Amino acid sequence: MAKASSPIxxxxxxxxxxxxxxxxxxxxxxxRQNDWSLPKGKLDPGENEIIAARRETIEETGSDVALGVPLxxxxxxxxxxxxxxxxxxxxxxxxxxxxxxxxxxxxxRWLPVEPAIDMLSYPRDGDLVREALIQPxxxxxxxxxxxxxxxxxDFKGPVDAERPLTADGAAHAARLVDVLAxxxxxxxxxxxxxxxxxxxxxxAHKMHATIAHEPLLSEEGFASSPTAALKRVDQILGxxxxxxxCTHRPVLPTLVAxxxxxxxxxxxxxxxxxxxxxxxxxxxxxxxxxxDAF
Numbered sequence: 001m002a003k004a005s006s007p008i009x010x011x012x013x014x015x016x017x018x019x020x021x022x023x024x025x026x027x028x029x030x031x032r033q034n035d036w037s038l039p040k041g042k043l044d045p046g047e048n049e050i051i052a053a054r055r056e057t058i059e060e061t062g063s064d065v066a067l068g069v070p071l072x073x074x075x076x077x078x079x080x081x082x083x084x085x086x087x088x089x090x091x092x093x094x095x096x097x098x099x100x101x102x103x104x105x106x107x108x109r110w111l112p113v114e115p116a117i118d119m120l121s122y123p124r125d126g127d128l129v130r131e132a133l134i135q136p137x138x139x140x141x142x143x144x145x146x147x148x149x150x151x152x153x154d155f156k157g158p159v160d161a162e163r164p165l166t167a168d169g170a171a172h173a174a175r176l177v178d179v180l181a182x183x184x185x186x187x188x189x190x191x192x193x194x195x196x197x198x199x200x201x202x203x204a205h206k207m208h209a210t211i212a213h214e215p216l217l218s219e220e221g222f223a224s225s226p227t228a229a230l231k232r233v234d235q236i237l238g239x240x241x242x243x244x245x246c247t248h249r250p251v252l253p254t255l256v257a258x259x260x261x262x263x264x265x266x267x268x269x270x271x272x273x274x275x276x277x278x279x280x281x282x283x284x285x286x287x288x289x290x291x292d293a294f
Contacts, residue, residue, distance in 0.1 A: 008083040011053035012040025013065055013090035014132035017110060025116035025129055026061055026092075029107035035121035038128065040085055048294045049086040054182040057090060061108060062099035065090035066184030066242070068138050069287040071131050074124055089132045093184060138282040140183040141237060142244040142291075143255060147172040147276040149195040161193040161218060170198065172276040172293065177203045179291060180244055183280065189236055190246040191218040199276070200246045217247045222254075230258050237262060240283070249273070260288075 015026035015038070027036050041056035043049065050067065057065045068089035075084050099108045111119060113133055117126040148169035155163045165173065180203045188204045190196045192213040204211045215221040216229040233255060236243060247255065256271035259281055269279055269288045276293040 005081060008078060008081055009043045009049070010040055010083060010085040011043060011049040011056065012038055012085055012087050013053050013057045013067070014071065014087060014128050015039055015057055015061060015063065015065060015090045015092060016132065017063075017092040019110070023113060023133060024110040025113060026063070027109050027111060027116050027119050028060055028105045029109075030104065031106045032104070036119045037121065038087075038125050039090075040087070046294075048179070048292075050088075050182050050291065051178045053086065053088055053090070054178070058096055060105050062096050063092045064094065064096040065182075066093050067140075067182050069135050069282045069285055070289050071128055071135075074128070076124070087128055089135050091137070135287075136284045138284040138287070139240060140185065140242050141259065141281040141283055142180065142183065142185065142278050143252065143259070143281070144176075144199065144244055144246045144278040145249055145252060145273040145275055146191075146193075146196040146199040146246055147176070149275070161220070163193070163195055165195050165198050169195070169275065173199045174202050175294065176200075176276065177206050179278075181207070184242045185244050187236075187239070187241045187243040188212065188246075189214050189217070189243060191215075191221070191248060191251075193218045193248070196246040196248070200244060203244070214245070217245065217251060217255075219248045219250055222248075222251045226254065230254075233258060234262065237283075244278075 016023050028039060029036055039057045039060045043052045054065055071087040071089060073084060073086050117129050120126050148166045150163050150166055188200050188209050189212045190200050192215045197211060200211060216225060216232050222229045252273060253271040256279060257268040260268040263281060265286055274293040278291040280289045
């Protein structure tokens with residue numbers, strides 16, 4: 001049980017849909033507080049903010065969501081406890097169970113922007129809606145470092161490409177499923193090394209997606225043909241679909257810098273990723289975020 005003074009960690013979404021060419025905002029009535037709010041909720045133990053934002057949106061609104069760019073983090077106190085809420089822009093997508101009134105949320109409305117802002121009980125929520133509506137519509141391009149793998153010195157196989165994930169790495173790969181799903185990833189690309197393929201395999205299996213094997217994005221393939229590897233990355237980037245690319249630590253600095261340059265970013269984001277961590281480029285904007293290993 002959380003201590004009375006312990007910080008509250010939460011995540012939420014400014015949930016949008018388009019109707020007749022204009023955006024509508026989802027607002028929720030909470031009978032216990034008798035207020036109108038945005039979809040949000042506390043993190044479950046061990047959960048990260050990205051997964052929580054999608055889970056809470058589905059639970060409270062009945063709509064599935066594809067996360068876009070991160071918004072300003074909200075910090076305030078609830079009964080003297082500090083509360084931090086991480087928010088994202090989110091666009092409704094098919095597949096949700098549908099809204100059912102309940103004890104926590106008894107009413108849901110989709111409203112045009114200004115009526116939604118007027119309906120919300122807290123100015124900070126209205127500020128988030130305004131911030132969300134000035135963001136461009138984006139698609140994610142996620143560069144993922146493979147999860148924890150067996151040490152090279154411990155591996156007795158004939159080729160390093162067959163070095164597998166550890167048990168912790170396999171468990172991490174399973175946890176990544178909901179992270180990638182939250183961003184609406186539809187296409188999966190991977191180095192043809194086993195440790196990369198097995199990092200994205202659980203997600204591909206759940207989504208019934210085919211993993212595109214990319215020999216040029218393996219350590220060996222990239223070292224032998226870096227120019228060809230970058231051309232292949234340009235092809236994947238130019239496809240435009242929400243995508244994840246799983247590769248290796250030695251390859252990441254060059255790929256991250258190359259993609260940042262291709263997207264016109266002013267600087268290159270940090271490419272020093274822990275096993276199972278990722279960098280998310282939100283194509284169509286300058287927004288970049290890191291997904292830490294968890």
